[in-house]
Amino acid sequence: MPTFEKLPEEIRQFVGSEPLLGVRADLLHDGQFGDQWLTVTESDVSVWLPDGSRVLRLTVETIDDARAVGGIGGGTLIADTQDGPVVILRYTASLASVFNYAAKLIGALAKGEERPAASKNDFPRLCPKCANPLPEDSQSCPICKNNKKVILRMLGYAKPYKPQMIGAAALLILTTLVELIPPYLTKVLLDDVLQPKTMGSTLLWVVVGLAVTSVVLSAMQTVRGLIGVWVGSRLMGDLRKDIYSSLMRLSLAFFDRRQTSQFIGRVNSDSEAMRQFMTDGIIWVAGESLRVVAIFAIMFNLDWRLTMLALLPVPVMIVVSMTVWPMIGRRWYQQWRSIFRLNVLVGDSLQGIRVVKAFGREGTEMGRYEDANREVVRHNIRIEGMWQGLFPLFSFVAGIGTLLIWYYGGWSVLRGEITIGVLMALITYLGMLLGPLQWVSQMINWASHALAAADRVFEIMDTPSEVPDSANPVPVGRVRGEVRFRNITYGYEKHHPVLKNVSLDVAAGEMIGLVGHSGAGKSTFINLICRFYDPDEGIITIDGTDLRTIAQTDLRSQIGVVLQETFLFDGTIAENIAYSKPDATPLEIMRAAKIANAHDFIVRLPDGYDTRVGERGHRLSGGEKQRVSIARAIIHDPRILILDEATASVDTETERQIQEAIARLVKGRTTFAIAHRLSTLRNADRLVVLDHGRIAEIGTHEELLAQEGVYFKLVEAQKELSKIKGVEG
């Protein structure tokens, strides 16, 4: 019996025969949160409360079929019985896959069909802590596990610069020690020179000593600063590179769910925060801790009782720091999120600036920006204000220690227990000690800022690609181009399938035309061939090899795609065409352009193939862009060619020319072409009609017309339309 949670004994004892299925649902009949159990046996379907009382029982004979009806955020398992549909139970979205399976099982029992086997995906093992699905054959949850060692991981980036960092650290130790000399010299000056009013020659030496220390200090600080800048810039470069390559590695599904413009700011600002902490922050902490220890030692030597007195406020400062730390962290995050929203807004409206202008909505956009901007200002004041309040507080508390020393130290001097020099030295050292302690608040600021940034950065780095490359990819060499879909089900949202149980065999070299209503799943179909997404169920093979076992670079080098949304990169036309084959010769580029019927218009441009397109430079018309992307798709001589509405924006005459050229090219290549203009597909060997995610019909144009099914209707509708317009379809 497949389970992923054990059926409670209270229920088990009543079920009778060994149940085929026993699963928990997380909603009660009235829609409240609560547990119910579903059991399915050969003879009946029952729902139980955890205490063993039965809420519902249906015998299998009365059931015709069962289905899991997905709602929003949850779903309902419904049995169709002779007396109409019956709600078996309800569940939240987290359990949808389980009940999809339950529906299949009950349906199969009712119809006396072969029972479906439960696959691993139907019974997700959930992480007990975050309730996320655990990866197959692994107990540790990838989402919960890492990040504990954010700091260590962050420091890992400093590793390649070990020698420099060690150098900086050594200099740091030296400067710290040297810095401690002047107060001591002052003490000597006061006690041994100025007070006895003798030894004028020593005065010179002491002053010379002071001068030398300050020269050495400046020199060492400069060198240290330079090392810091060098290492810092390098570190930042490394970080940015890593973030960017993680982004490139992520699958399309990741970007589908997020606005892409957010990443522009994230790459830069987050890596800067991390860099600041690692170079300035770490060195600073190390240096100051060292200094604190050294000063302690010296102060204790000078007068331990006064030192203890002066340190009374320190615990208070530590406690305050500890309590404000988390608060500051959260406020930084808030501040970050408001900036993030602002960035997304700017990115979006600038990308769509044409639409904004076309509808004259500049005012609205400004208003939206204004709102988001106000938020940023508010959060800025909140966090900076908090910090401004904290800083004087720390100074004040620290100042108390100094006051105490002045008072009790002064008494000691008056009583002749210590010399003025010792008192002055103590006070100077205390100042040096409390200085860094006051800056603890600044450090808290930095650290929490950096940790939050690191969290977000590592989150991107740790997100597994949803289409992982297999560990031992099968070398496929040059494929023949035989594509096979086996019972493919896929949905962008897991439980809202867009393709349902699609099976198709495509012989090498065949040209398949995909037709169907808008939203039928045509683009989704080819997205799966390109492996932008992995199917939820079923497998796709190329030449008999599972797509998932082929290295993605290998796969894509054999596929040429023209996507429905044409996108050209910022660069010249030649660079864009040669995108998939950077070493293409000018002749090859022109040949590809010629096939795509783009050569002539490109040559007529003043800058020819060197015309800049994309963000800056010359803009192409919709049809011109499409032709450039067709050239881009064919230049690397792919074995499988995918054309998603590749000629939708060009006139029929140009389309005919492109088609003829492609027809020559297509020979011996597997081609998938999608078109709404059905005449585009006249060369197709077979047409596949998709309807609401299922294959409705397969056959040649003539066969499908004879069937008078979905395709027939589409053709009729187009004929109708072209009659109205007075043009041929």
Place this chain on the structure above:
Amino acid sequence: MNDPYDIRVLQPESISLSRGAGGVMQGVVDGKPYSELIVFRTFPFLYTTQYLSIRDAKGEELGIVADLEELDAESRDVLRQELRFRYFLPRVTRVDSVKQKTDLWIWELQTDLGPTRLAMRNLHDHMQFPGGSRIILTDLTGKRCEIQDWKKLDGHSRKQLNDVI
């Protein structure tokens, strides 16, 4: 005859809904009985009880109910309950705590459908602000909860929320 290119608004008297023996919503629309009816919110965020699309079991739209309040008492209750079932979006009545544990944000919530817990990897991808003081929370598994007006929650909840919004 009805214009197939226009939105059909169902008059309150032309629709009556009830719950069938099996627990499924059924009813009579324009004098025609249906053993199963499905309701869609057309504006799930903005109008929760207005502009409801009533569809048959196959998903064909029969018409739009402009406002749930206009229906007769039984239909109203049935429809309201069906909306609750289909749009599983518990309303938060109290925020017990929002904690950040290592790298997860854990929300302990009281909702009108009972207590629940949400886990989020971060806040910026999982909190939506559709406007006003509404917040939609989505957790890692896709489970969602709604805070209708965070300014109207009790002091304790507001304090919990203060640092995250």
